[in-house]
Amino acid sequence: MITSKLSNKFRTTIPRPIRAALELHPGDEIEYEIGDTGRVVMTHAKSADEPPASPTEQEIPAAPWDDFFSAEGTDLGQSHADERHKG
Structure with missing residues (x-):
């Protein structure tokens, strides 16, 4: 013992x-x-070297730009392409 x-x-x-x-x-x-x-x-x-458990979806706050990208009619790829063809 x-x-x-x-x-x-x-x-x-x-x-x-x-x-x-x-x-x-x-x-x-x-x-x-x-x-x-x-x-x-x-x-x-x-173990101390194990990565922490994945946070649940509720624990991840929305990024400030999420609302911008999800706004209706927002297409950054298209507006960037339009800018290239202006010149």
């Missing part, structure tokens, strides 16, 4: 064999699950 000691701030160092078994690195997230018997299971939840 591997043990570690809690500090006065309830912190502990995860012992090296546990870090190796779970492939843990600084910044990684750990997930704890408490069973009915009081046993705690610790698993490697997410």
